[in-house]
Amino acid sequence: MAAYTVFATATMGLESVVAKEIKALGFENIEVENGRVRFQADEFGIARANLWLRTAARVKILVGEFDAFTFDELFENTKALPWGDWLPKDAAFPVLGRSVKSKLFSISDCQAIVKKAVVEKMKQQYPVSWFEETGAEYRLEIALHKDHAEITLDTSGEALHKRGYRTMQNIAPLKETLAAAMLSLANWKPDMPLHDPFCGSGTIPIEAAMIAQNIAPGVNRSFAFEGWEWFTNQAHKQALVEAEDLADYDAAFDITASDIDHKMVELTRHNAMEAGFPDQIYIKQMHALDFSSSSPRGVLIGNPPYGERMNEKEEVEELYRSLGEKMKHYPHWSTYILTSHEKFELLYGKSATKRRKLYNGNMKTQFYQFWGERMPRQNG
Incomplete structure (x- = not known):
């Protein structure tokens, strides 16, 4: 299989x-850049990346890159690319765009x-003289940064945070990718109890349960590349078989969630x-401050109200104070809180x-990490 330059x-x-x-996941030649990670992958690797990446937004293939200071250069360099290798005659190919610090600023x-x-x-x-664009979608993007142009092809389709399980949600849901990132940054391991006292639509506990059973987050959704003529169906099938083999649906975990x-x-x-956890996650209606656990260690993680509205501010600030007092009784538990409130620590x-x-949507937030005290060593 051919190798491609890929951006997550x-x-x-x-x-x-x-x-x-x-x-x-075993990929090599990884380069971290602003807003993305560059790596090399073949078709099987592209399918695996879409299936397994919990915290990425999309997976894109780099079709071509070049400098473009004028519209003529943009046109000629784009035309020079081998589009017949990428797009069939009936392809639907919308073109998105963005431009930063470039002479060609009109997107x-x-x-x-x-x-x-x-x-x-x-x-x-x-x-043909006219392309109907009635076939599969091949979404392109022209991105200009400091007069350097990159044209990419989006392999994902819908953004990767859309796992397929959240058919119902609250007004401002936490994205699945951000919830998974919070769990990664918390270094949570499935052998540790985990509690979310502000569960909302359940994103954090569900993402944790998927991690605990090693379930690929994209296993129950489709991707744009599935409809492409040149993309080998066998690559996707092979990636799905691998994901099924690696899942451990019998793995036990202690994940609880609550909301007032x-x-x-x-x-x-x-x-x-919908995510396949009908009774493995213990879910209860209660106030966050009614949390209790007999486990000497664990992780409390959540996305509480931020107090953005004036009529909520005092109530939210009192909640933060009381939560701090509450967790003093659990010195070996680690607490992880995402909030935009600048005085949270105080x-x-x-x-x-x-x-x-971190950014929760367009809102700048801080992910506060309070590590629990080490458990005393057992004698002998």
Whole structure:
């Protein structure tokens, strides 16, 4: 199989987390860049990356790259690429675009020129004057950065956070990719109890359960490459067989979730059922401060209310204070909280062991990490 230069795109701040995943999958020549990770993969590797990457946004193939200071250069260099190798006669090929610090700053013009150049090249390959675009979608993107152009082909289709299990959600759900990244940054292992006291639509506990049973996050969804004429169906089938062989559906875990809102509890139960965990995740309606555990160690992780609205601010700040007091009774538990509140540590009553800037949608947040105390060694 041919090898391709591939980009796994990432939300700002998660590039190293995505790179860690890519390395664990066995890929080589990995380069971490702003907003993405570059690596080499054949068709089987592209299928595996789409199936297994928990924290990446999309997987794209680099079709071509070149410098472009003028629209003529953009047109001619795009036209020079072997589009007949990538696109069949009936391909639907929308062109997205972005431009940063480049002379060609009009995104709509860049999109139109790339589209025209591809059409002109395809006319040389196929004896037609008009392309109906009634076939499978091959979504292209022209990205310009400091006058350097890259044209990529999106292999994923829908963004990778859409696993297929969250058929119902709350107003501002945590993306599955961000939830998986939080679990990775928390270094949570399936042999440790985990509790989410602000479960919302259940994203964190469901992602944790999938990790615990080594279930590929993309196993129950489709990808754009499945409809492509040149992409070998056997590569995807082989990747699916591998994913099924590696899953451990009998692996036990101690994952619990709760929310004060009974509607959120029902959402979590529904989505857990859709994800294949009808009764393995213990879900309960209760206040976060009613949390209790007989386990001497574990992980409490959550995405609580941020107090963005004025009428909620005092209530949320009191919640943060009380949570800090509560976790003093669990010194060997580690606590991980995602919030945009700038005074969280002061309210919680403790400085974080580590904190990391992450983006929850367009909102800048901090992921506060409070590591639990080491358990005393057993004599003998």
